[in-house]
Amino acid sequence: MRIASFNINGIKARLPRLLEWLEETRPAVACLQEIKTQDEGFPAEEFAKIGYQAIWHGQKGFNGVAILADGVAPVEMQRGLPGDELDEQARYLEADVSGVRICNLYLPNGNPQPGPKFDYKLAWMDRLRRRCALHLAAEIPTVVLGDFNVIPEDRDVWSVSAMASDALMQPASRDAYARLLADGWTDAIATLNPRGGVWTFWDYQAGAWQRDHGFRIDHLLLSPDCADRMVAAGVDKAHRGREKASDHAPVWVELRI
């Protein structure tokens, strides 16, 4: 069972590339971030035509997440991250698919830091940790995945100095990510690539893709039972190099059923 995550940077602009990726790689579950559309604009029929059922949580212009499943309907368990009634940003969607709890997230970027956006990011990470801890306590087979906007370690970025002041690799961001992992989650790609050097994002600017100036911010976290069932994990890097590509590449993990 392959479970994937893809920050598509606009579902309207990306639809042909997204459908192409789904048909070529055929993940059982595909979690999308930055759909950047209201609920009414979500192209559910286009996915139905190729056999995927979907749930989505949209927002005008920004953010927005969706969960697609091959041949089955995702059973929605949570819409929006709990813990702040005033937070209206569409960044979290949770569903059960074939006995696995899928927690799809688009974590706040947090730039510029310091500032209110960075404070929001750290508060959001605290709320995420609390939500995820419920699943661990209940021993629900769970995958927490998406665009975390956190570069976990120096080995996860092409240049530490170039990114030193960025919210994505501040000590506070990294500490919050490390605390989450320490609760019992396994970072799939990090576990299989302990020496680092794996990127999931390349900026559109300054020839970052051509120079391989990237970093790893899209993550797949596995509960203990899912970690035991991990067969492989990786990045669909070639899709970043296509025409009209997203600035992120898809990431995926394969679990033994």
Added chain:
DNA sequence: ATGTCTCCGAAACGGAGA
């Protein structure tokens, strides 16, 4: 290299966000 891409509103571009 203030470099690029996507969205929106009202517009044939500029601002915001990343």
